Amino acid sequence: MKRPDDGGVRRVVVATGIASVAVQLVCVREYLAQFHGNEIVIALIFFFWLVFGGIGTVAAKGFRTWVLQPSPTILAFLSCLLVIFSVCQVVAVRWLRDLVFIHGTSVGFYPTLGYVAVTLFPYALLVGFVLPYSLSVARYRLARYPGNWIYMADNAGDVAGAAIFSFALVHWLTPFQVLLVVHLPLLASLLLLESAISRRSAAAGVLAVAALVTGAVFEDRLLPTREGRRIHYAESRYGRIEVIESAGAVSIFSDGVPSHFSQDPALAEEIVHIPLSQVDRPRRLLLVSAVGGMMAEVAKYHPDRVDYVELDPLAAQLQLRFDLLTPIRGLTVIAQDARAYLSHTSTRYDAILVNLPEPETYQINRFYTAGFFELAKNHLAPGGVFSFGIEGVANYISEIRQQKLSSLANTARSYFSHVMLMPGQRLLFVCRDRPIQTDIPVLLEQKGIDTRHIRRYFAGDLTGHRIRQLNDAVDPRVGGNLDLSPRLMRLAFVGWLARHGESPRWFALALSVAAVAYLTRITRPQWVLLTTGCVNIGAEMVTIFTFQTLYGYVYLQIGVLVTVFLAGLLPGAWAGGRFVGNRRRALMTGDLLLCLLLVLFALILVVARQGMPGMVLYGFGLAVSFCCGFQFPLALMVSGDSATAAAQSFSADLVGAAIGVLLVSLVLIPFFGILWATLFLAGIKFISFFVAGAIHETP
């Protein structure tokens, strides 16, 4: 088919796609920095993005008939508004937090939900609106302009945006600089859009440029305030890092949370001496992350070799630069994922000390699973010790905490003959194959090691009674924490809600009612698209979590995964658009293929587990997204390919994706594990297969 002249509309759509995906990724990062986001927050962002985008798409159908007639000028004006909204959105995410919430507090589920909704609303709504509006502008010029072309142009832009962001921009630019760069193609495409320049759109363009430049120039000043002086700020590949100095104390904030701070000898002493005092002569040590003051305590054992593994090289660099870690003899800083490091090193250590934050994200959880414990065990020298910690227990062990510590203790006991839980600043799990002694001051005295905290406070804080109480709390019936079935993740979710005295039941209820109401109003082709949207993003989530579980949170490669899940859509849509056979049967074939792909993926998960090569994940992503992309034009054409059908089909796809992201991230994976989540998605497509079979094609 010869490309009709649309006056540059398609170019605008591609550029909008590039910018919108990059804005979405920048926003994810902003929310993570403001809310110390776990996967729940990420899921909420995707959810609202999709829902508001869907509303915007539907609104485009009704709104334009009485207010906005198709016009390149208005399209240009709206696109400039998008640019301005993107800057305002990031500023709002950063600044509104302290206005609406109490400064310094973490925020619960519902306030997070509300905040994400309010701050995302303008941009997401408008971006959803612009896509079908662009189609109507193209059709205003050329009545038979195919809707699929806009869909494909949008996909091409999305793929390009995700790739540019993940492969290039994220490495070199700050958030506002990213916004500036990704909007340049959009602004250029508006200049080339025929009949787009008017006084109003030109003014909007000037304002948009001004907003972008202002953001990029005043990046530092637009960061939220902290107590003290910000002496360093950087965007690492893994998050936002700020170094704050206040009255001589230095704190490193990672994504808004104080992760490392000076002047806390108690914590450093406990996490070093409780495990190391067990070993006769610890010569080779492996530290997985570290806390302030730790190296000075480690040095008291005069080890020959200390390998310090830190995933984020910048975090390690800053800790050394700002004296939170003192360089000691034999220290080697290894900037690598600890699981990846352990899986290829042959070194055996006398002690492996894991000093990571709470296992409340999939990124961190993978260091608290059976898979990692086994890896650690295989790298311990005879008589060696392995330790890790979670948030300390003050004076009471709640039900959730009991579940958590039991799950961890039971997991560790599968690999170590002795596992001792030690109370303190953090609840430490000391694991080894030889008996563990709890009178740490005596052990330290025997080694001639002096301490400031343990010597003075141990007897009162870590009494025999408290140690016994803690170890007695381990319930042997609680299941272990596995890579593909992360029990700790569901406990983290439940714990987060408990901490804020909340229950998600109202949200779940409201969502279910809305979903049922929506499902009763859609046609069969839209149902197929809804399940396609759900399965596409659901499979993407499954793949991301599998990737995180198997290989770690490698930001680059997760960007690649996002890209492959977008990349398949475009050729799929192209193939679907050119398909001339029986479309109903093709839709059914698409459903069946998706179903089979998901079952196959589940089988590979069962068989290969840790051995699953990364290429399988990429291939899976491409295949799934190809099938999903293939189904969209088919369903659209089956529905009649009118402007109304296009808007409804876009929104069915988006709503399906919104449902999928919540379902998979918040319910299926945490509560049933990755395997069952995959099979559930296959089940959805199996049902869709029959629905597709019942479609009566519109002539």
Next chain:
Amino acid sequence: MRRLSRRQFILATAASLCSTATGHARWSFFGSADGLPSDIQGTIFQNDAPASLWKWSKAAYHFSRLGQGAVLCTLCPNHCRLSPGDRSVCRSRVNLDGTLYSLAYGNACSANVDPVEKKPLFHFLPTTRAFSIAAAGCNFRCLNCQNWEISQVRPEDVHHLDLFPEAVVKAAVRSGCQSIAYTYSEPTTFYEYMIDTARIARSRGLHNIWVSNGYINQKPLIALCRELDGANVNLKSISDDVYRQLNGGRLKPVLDTFVTLHRQGVHFEMTHLVVPGYGDNDEMVQRMCGWILEHLGPNYPLHFLRFFPRYQLDRLAPTPVATLIRFRELAMAEGIRYVYLGNVPGHAGNHTFCHRCKRLLVERQGYHIPTFHITKGSCQFCHTPIPGVWPADGA
């Protein structure tokens, strides 16, 4: 093609401004909309009482009956007015059939043996141990509570240790403790349990320690003072705004508690957690010390505690040690005689110096006391009386 008219543009702008304004008003859901600090005070829980009493129920000692089966809890300044079936702000009191009951009587959820210095009490029988108990509930909503898993839940939701007053005293004696501390959560909320235990404990020669936020009404406090030997009461801030914003309480009743303890002759120590960004400035400390000196005098020990990110207040860095040291110096310069640093191991701010001769009287190495120069409650060097409950006094 129809373009937006000027009128349509104005209407659209007005509509969006209205929606923004409405949206702002609705933000009171998250925080305050009036520009004042947020108030996180708890509310009563309607129809949340259990259907019937359980073995840990006890008719409350302080309440009044209102009409139509309602009751007014007069234990703390929250003054919960409960209709039948309602539960108090502190979650441990319910109105069943027109009578107010505590659900925490004998229903301890935590029991430990702690050094008395851990409370912290530095002028109260040093190096002795306190049998420490807690039941669920609190009349505050502190965002940095380290015991939130027992303070912010109902008595029905925690593990039960089933320790009635007599059993508590026996356990304390058996474990060699010289005192019983009512602590961890907010003991005012298990008042009946506390005061009955305290009476038995006192009759057996044990001391009673109250570790509290001080949010209690005068009448129950005066009754409690008769059984108390020592107390550690939190002075969270000298600002009512901070009390409202971080703790969900008010300042005035807490100040009244200090005055009452002082008048009743109960030895008490004050703790002040220095939360970065919420009163970690010299003016606040000076104002706090000014009030203490004016109403309580210079003798009651004051502990500046170091804040660590906890519970919901977990996005602030720990208090810099230099700030605590500066506040200690400031408080001493203002005239408070005994000012200590908490959560700062190894610092001289843990030791007791005679306010007159400035000699080291009690050297604290954590919970160990290698140096002790107080005899019969006085400095061994210059014989100045040192406020507190010392071994010779209490034996």
